Amino acid sequence: MSHDPITDSILDLIRSQDPEAAEIIAAEQDRQHSTIELIASENHVSPAVQHAMGSCLTNKYAEGYPGARYYGGCEFHDQIERLAQDRAKELFGCQYANVQPHSGAQANMAAFMSIMNPGDTFASLVLKDGGHLSHGMKINFSGRFYTPVHYPLHYEKSHPEFEQIDYDAVRDVCLEHKPKAILCGYSAYPRVIDFARFRAIADEIGAYLLADIAHIAGLCATDVHPNPFPHAHVVTTTTHKTLRGPRGGLVMTNDEELSKKINRSLFPGVQGGPLMHVVGAKAVAFGEALKPEFRTYCEQVVTNARALASALTERGYRITSGGTDNHLMLVDLTARDENLTGADAEAWLEASGIITNKNGIPDDPRPPRVTSGLRLGSPATTTRGMGEAEMVKIADWIDRVLDDGGDEATCSIVRGEVAALCAEFPMPSVAMAG
Numbered sequence: 001m002s003h004d005p006i007t008d009s010i011l012d013l014i015r016s017q018d019p020e021a022a023e024i025i026a027a028e029q030d031r032q033h034s035t036i037e038l039i040a041s042e043n044h045v046s047p048a049v050q051h052a053m054g055s056c057l058t059n060k061y062a063e064g065y066p067g068a069r070y071y072g073g074c075e076f077h078d079q080i081e082r083l084a085q086d087r088a089k090e091l092f093g094c095q096y097a098n099v100q101p102h103s104g105a106q107a108n109m110a111a112f113m114s115i116m117n118p119g120d121t122f123a124s125l126v127l128k129d130g131g132h133l134s135h136g137m138k139i140n141f142s143g144r145f146y147t148p149v150h151y152p153l154h155y156e157k158s159h160p161e162f163e164q165i166d167y168d169a170v171r172d173v174c175l176e177h178k179p180k181a182i183l184c185g186y187s188a189y190p191r192v193i194d195f196a197r198f199r200a201i202a203d204e205i206g207a208y209l210l211a212d213i214a215h216i217a218g219l220c221a222t223d224v225h226p227n228p229f230p231h232a233h234v235v236t237t238t239t240h241k242t243l244r245g246p247r248g249g250l251v252m253t254n255d256e257e258l259s260k261k262i263n264r265s266l267f268p269g270v271q272g273g274p275l276m277h278v279v280g281a282k283a284v285a286f287g288e289a290l291k292p293e294f295r296t297y298c299e300q301v302v303t304n305a306r307a308l309a310s311a312l313t314e315r316g317y318r319i320t321s322g323g324t325d326n327h328l329m330l331v332d333l334t335a336r337d338e339n340l341t342g343a344d345a346e347a348w349l350e351a352s353g354i355i356t357n358k359n360g361i362p363d364d365p366r367p368p369r370v371t372s373g374l375r376l377g378s379p380a381t382t383t384r385g386m387g388e389a390e391m392v393k394i395a396d397w398i399d400r401v402l403d404d405g406g407d408e409a410t411c412s413i414v415r416g417e418v419a420a421l422c423a424e425f426p427m428p429s430v431a432m433a434g
């Protein structure tokens with residue numbers, strides 16, 4: 001149950017008008033509070049970020065940009081959007097920021113439209129190796145309206161950089177296909193990205209470098225991972241992953257001409273009216289990320305990911321590429337037991353209160369609905385105040401559940417132990433009452 005007076009009173013208010021919806025929201029809050037969130041792209045926002053999203057800013061149309069709107073009454077919307085822009089620029093050390101994208105995919109769509117024409121070629125990492133849907137999947141706009149070519153990882157086991165980006169091959173692919181843009185930044189890649197090396201390749205062929213830091217934005221903003229600026233021409237990100245803000249997107253650049261193209265591409269090119277309650281919550285989240293505590297948080301995120309990765313390695317699992325430099329890892333389950341699949345592991349762990357997602361590993365022989373791997377991340381547990389000791393407990397639970405083949409009794413015992421740990425480390429909106 002929740003102990004946050006603000007969240008409680010908001011739920012009570014909704015309940016008084018719509019008990020049916022309120023019960024569902026309350027049940028979801030209890031689910032989040034009583035389970036361990038290991039999905040690498042998720043996090044728990046602060047009460048301030050959460051409640052900024054619930055503010056009156058949602059009532060207003062603010063099509064356009066600060067100082068140039070299509071509707072009257074935008075005085076305070078201009079102020080809140082400028083505040084979000086200024087804080088984003090300070091966080092990433094750049095000159096132009098568009099804070100209006102509804103999501104990371106829409107940030108990418110606006111970035112694509114500003115640096116490419118339909119049909120143009122771009123280079124990226126394919127989804128099955130750690131890339132994203134919006135990096136050229138055939139079923140996505142990026143693969144339907146543009147022409148992706150993909151660069152590889154090192155796939156030879158004997159290579160010292162096994163399962164890491166093969167930069168020489170990136171260069172070869174780019175020299176051969178002369179893409180208009182090179183994309184770096186991924187959804188399931190545990191290693192440092194060498195933005196300078198990507199930029200050198202881009203310069204050789206006169207291409208744009210687009211860095212999509214959706215996953216690692218918080219780490220980049222605090223120098224826990226190298227910053228894509230000044231190397232990338234355009235940087236896109238989500239705001240809800242390691243950056244710990246509301247669900248949304250962000251596009252940044254240092255180039256004035258490009259910034260104008262990006263603004264026009266996003267509105268009116270891709271979107272209509274911005275979600276100003278989300279823009280307001282972005283301002284609050286960026287303010288939090290500028291504080292020294294957020295750097296400490298990001299450092300702990302990486303420390304915890306490494307602790308979880310080594311605890312799992314000690315228990316016989318293989319972490320792809322041999323470890324992690326950031327907030328996530330890919331676990332090759334077949335090293336522990338060749339019959340284990342990502343799909344079974346995800347289901348058994350969910351029954352035990354541990355939320356993960358199945359994920360293909362590089363060169364995975366199994367199809368995407370099954371997979372041989374799990375993607376695990378530390379952002380949400382670290383927000384709850386968990387540390388290395390808790391990561392070892394989590395590794396133990398994971399191994400117990402998987403070793404027992406998802407045995408119902410084991411899952412139910414572990415679920416109880418997980419809930420007890422979660423009560424000690426409440427999620428932020430529940431912890432507030434203290």
Ligand SMILES: *Cc1c(COP(=O)(O)O)cnc(C)c1O
Binds near residue numbers: 214
């Ligand atoms: C999550 C992610 C996105 C998309 O974000 P949405 O907000 O879900 O649209 C884009 N790129 C990468 C690399 C991601 O991991």
